[in-house]
Amino acid sequence: MERVNHPDAQRPQGAAASAPAIELRAINKSFGPVHANRDIDLSVQKGTVHGIVGENGAGKSTLMSILYGFYTADSGDILVNGKTVSISNSSDALSLGIGMVHQHFMLVDNFTVLENVVLGAEGSALLGRSLSKARSELQRLARDYGLEVSPDTLIEDLSVGQQQRVEILKALYRGADILILDEPTGVLTPAEADHLFRVLATLRNEGKTIILITHKLREIMAITDAVSVMRQGRMVATVPTSETSPEALAELMVGRRVLLRVDKDEARPGDVKLAVENLTVADDAGVIRVKGVSFSVRAGEIVGIAGVAGNGQSELLEAIAGMRRPVAGRVIVNGHEVTTHGEAGAAELRQKGLAHVPEDRLRMGLVTNFEAWENSILGYQDEPRYGGGLALDIGASRREFEGRIAQYDIRPANPRLKTANFSGGNQQKIVLAREMERDPDILIVGQPTRGVDIGAIEFIHNQIVKMRDAGKAILLVSVELDEIRSLSDRILVIFDGEIVGEADPASADEGELGLLMAGVHNKEAAQ
Amino acid sequence: MSARVPLPAWVDRILLPVLNVSLAFLIGGIVVLLVGQNPLEAVQIMLYGAFGYGDGFGYTLYYTTNFIFAGLAVSLAYHAGLFNIGAEGQGYIAGLGVILVALWLNGTHWALMMPLMLVAGALFGAFWAFIPGYLQAKRGSHVVITTILFNFIATSLMSYLISRVLKPAGVSADESARIEAVTRVPQLREFIPFFGYSPVNLTFPLAIAALFGVWFLIWRTKFGYAVRALGFNPTAAHYAGISNARLIMITMALSGGLAGLVALNEVAGVQGRLILNFMAGAGFVGIAVAFMGRAHPIGVALAALLFGALYQGGQELAFSMPAITRDMIVTIQALVILFTGAMGEMLRPPLERIFARRAPAVARPAE
Amino acid sequence: MTYVDLILVLDSTVRLATPLIFACLAGLYSERAGIVDIGLEGKLLGAAFGAAVVAAITGSAWAGLFAGVGVSLCMSAIHGFASINLRGNQIISGVALNFLAAGLATFLGQSWFGRGGNTPQLPSGARIPTITLPFANEVQDVPYIGYFYYELISGHSILSYIAFLIVPITAFVLFRTRFGLRLRAVGENPKALDTAGISVTLLRYQALAITGILVGIGGAYLSIAQSAGFTNNMSAGRGYIALAALIFAKWRPWPALATCLLFGFLDALQFRLQGVALPGIGQVPTQAIQALPYVLTIILLAGFIGRAVAPKAAGTPYVKER
């Protein structure tokens, strides 16, 4: 424990210093029938930012988890600073100076930031001392890297972006020399992402080595020195970033050309399908999160709601989707007032022709213990097409889902596989397929491409546009400004539970939107 | 699990459990040896006692009936993410329903009475489970505590009703008046002499039906779908427009209703009267049965049969081997629960190694 | 009820609550570490038996106490092996242990003492002594406070005092020490702990060891402090009550103490109220009085306690790979 607290403890000494910080040789890993990593070779130079890209399920997280000692490889060697090492658990990795920020955060929700940071690196047997030590150390890190986060708030009260800071702080606190980040920006706003990259840059300049997994080629091009591409468990290429291009990478990843920007023609808005009138919503704790919001969405248009995570988007979506009873205001769907929905309100709204792709697929959109086909009817289980009366027509449900698997290219193509065993992107496809194929009049979508690879992103975006052109009213909530801008016909900016401005995606420039999202002089901007 | 190679279904669902049971008996056998008895002979006696002749087999099935109902009760609730420790009390209270109807229309033919007593028992049991369900759904009171407490309350309530209200004066035993023969649920021996004197009765076929019914309910109906969604992920269930509170209350009631059918077997089928503590722990065995059967009717059926056999075989053993007391039997049962239930995975890794060698083809990546 | 009556009821409250406190705190450690333990009942019984047997043979209460703790430690080890290493179902493992204790205790007792599981009556030397605090006798006649000290504070079994001592200790360990931090973490999110480089397995075993020790003392109290020997099934459902108390207290030490005292108090009161005509109601059936503690508990639970959220990982074995 002690050693971990002193960053200098595992600095590479002399001779080894020139060797690559990380070298993987012929790594293999299988989960039952799934061969997640095959003969992976990877070499990461010290003091560089090394990007890894690949489709969902390509095996990126698995590979990194092996390097971090969370999983143990079936075969293959790991070299750190030129020395062959055996990493049989995370503490081995930590003492080798390897730190990791996981794709799904490893934080204890009802602990404070401080407690999470010290967990496992307490030093002394009594908390009092370790905590005060950590507090000052935390202040230092915050100063050096601009990673402010109040040490005594509970994790569950933090926005995702802040939670990620905690993850990074955890790694730095343990004096990591080699930092692995698994899809760190999936949940960040552009501002937050830029900040993160500044932090990474600082770290690199200090000689630390960084491995960055991401689906966003823009980020790869922006910050990495070299990039490796994985496909279906194999390492298909490693190139210096300067010698490649997004298009080239995309092709390597997917194995075909991909169109990186959405091309859609003018929207032809029809009459109002979804209207929200000064809606006020509170969260579970009773705190008002949405403050008298009003807007409407017309048939055949995509309205994007831009905003920093945690400004009321979640509550807004849940209220509209009938999952949360608003404190005040009205929601009008297809002309029906549906504000006072009870506990089963979501069902009622689906009948009114509203489909909902929730922000957090794992928590809300899926029952991960269900077989995939079972999730493909979640929320629609009562429809007659899945069996009349009480009975559930398993055959029909499975057949229908098999169709979707092909159409949405869901992998592995096995309707009876447990949903938990699909990778993030494929899980998202299961949800999208379910909601879009209902051909609803109104579709509300939260973070449709969070943690999804570009191949899938292209596909998903096209689907959304297709729905618009089919005359559906679409409400899109995303923290991905790019996504909002490339998809929306109108952009509403939400800040602290209020709509602080509306912008036209064509004209609006990134900076202006960014300021609105940050709540800066929103009054003027609103005009 | 991190199964290198998933076991063939028959190994997973048949061979493994069988090996586990054998293991339990092996340990039990050692204890038997310690008291200077011959384990093999003991096993013989148990097997013969449980399956060897009509009477014995009948008793086995009679116990199995109770355990199926109790096991299903716990399983059903479990699929909704509810842990119902109260089957014991629910069954006990259900006995009241059964006896009230029975005594009210005492003398009426069973063909008419059986459905009535069934409904009454189920309703009373359901009621006793519904309250904890309601408290869980509306007040957030943890169903585990409330069901535990309701067991205790049931004991007091029934003790009062039996010894102070239902007990006819002049009768020394604390028990209700008798149900007349015509009114009782007929025992199978009346149709099938093979069953000798054993008390297995028409509630046994009912239990089999219940097995299928629950399987269908959970995996083949929309209700069951909702129940499992709720059990796995309440948030997702809410998202799916399912009313969790309502579902919790219904499921608990159904669960209690199933537990209540134990009373039909005991009161209307076997005892012909309401006696103190007729549940005799069946509700708690139900917990073991449910979890050993992985809350799946097939599993429940097998586990219930296993316990039925242990109870009856155990009686036979205690009878013909006086050195082996009833406590010894309880011990063996505990070992069975331990090895087939809690430690059921112990033999998986070795088996996997064996079958991995046998079928390397499966090991290939599936892409 | 006069002042004296009140003191006397509180006095027996302490005696009745002692085993509950041990069992409840024992459960607190394992469940905080993410392992559900409905085997408390069986552990109480097993420990009670072990303690009585050894106390009867050696004639030493302390040897008995150790034996009792030893037994429940073994049972904890089985529970651990089943639910930590084999990732078996924790509930069924608990059920199994309950059966095992009930069966084996009587069986061994019978073959050793031939009294159907009951151990011989223990001489007072083989029982955990009660202690009289300094000046207790001197001050007992001082009105109110003196009597309070003499009757209620002084004169309990050593184990009762230990029970009350364990509560602040537990609170400290849980919230002020490294071990406590990790214990709470492993019950909420074992992955977080694992990725922090700490062995989930080891930690959970440590928690179960503490569980074993505490519930062991509680069991010993039943057979060699409260009574003078082992009787079949003498735990009489206390393990389950302790479990209820634990949830009631939402897995927190001080509330756990309060709840156990409440249960003890209602029980003690129940003995006093039997046959007494209640004002307004008049004579009520004893069974109604006997059910009172449970009914009141439910009312409190539904009325005031509200939703109890268990440690997130409780009941689910830790599996790295899906």
Next chain:
Amino acid sequence: ADPAVLYDGGGKFDASFNESTFNGAQRFSEETGIGFGEFEITTDAQREQAMRQFAQRGANPILVPGFNWETTIRTVAAEFPDTNFAIIDAVVDLPNVRSIVFKEHEGSYLVGILAAMASETGTIGVVPAFDFALLNAFACGYKQGAKSVNPDIEILDTYIGSGFDAFNNPGGGAEVAQSQLDRGADVIFQVAGGAGQGVLQAVADADKLGIGVDSNQNHLHPGNVLTSMLKRVDVATYNAFKDFEDGNWTNEIITLGVAEEGVGPAFDEHNEALITDEMRAAVDEATAKITSGEIVVHDFRTDNSCPV
């Protein structure tokens, strides 16, 4: 064919009437060298099963303690007219059944007299395991006896639990006894099988007087057990087997009260210091009156109620 005993739910060693039955059978086989079959039931369904098994295997006579056997014996005895049966605590008038019933209330009456006379505080107690007719019969007789000595004596009556498991709760028993001691009781009569041990223990710890039940428990805490309300189930069992052995078996209803010395207080070296001559005299007098019918002790079981 050897005789057989089937015990009631409480089991062979219930420190109560099952145990007495065993002791009687034991004594018989020790004296005669004849063995006997025995069985402890775990579920009520096993009553009929086990009894039939014994009958089929030719056991004779078959004796069962406890009225819970009534239904069973009616059924099985009818099936085996050539086998002799005996039931304790219930009357079954079948040609091949001997019924042995005790007047526990009479014996308890005498014990009550002793308790009232031994009490200095004017408060005594009785602790039945739970609300159960037979146990209430003990308590009711005890109260009548005590009142006969001291009409305004206070008698505390507290149940330990509400079901059979109360018999196995000595901790509870001790606590109940304590609650009565706290309220001034200085003589406590336990009618609680295994839990009774807890009662006697608590009373002894407080150096007050306890009263044992069924078998002679005076020796448990010499000086602190006033007496024991003997219920000679052992004798009845012994006699039954002996009669059969000697060919004097009769299928009649045998009622054992004070007159027949089937019930009554135990006097031995362990409690002689506690029993004064007046007490002895009072007991003898009451015994005579009960025998002559001058005193009629009310039996709770006849109307489920107690006059005092």
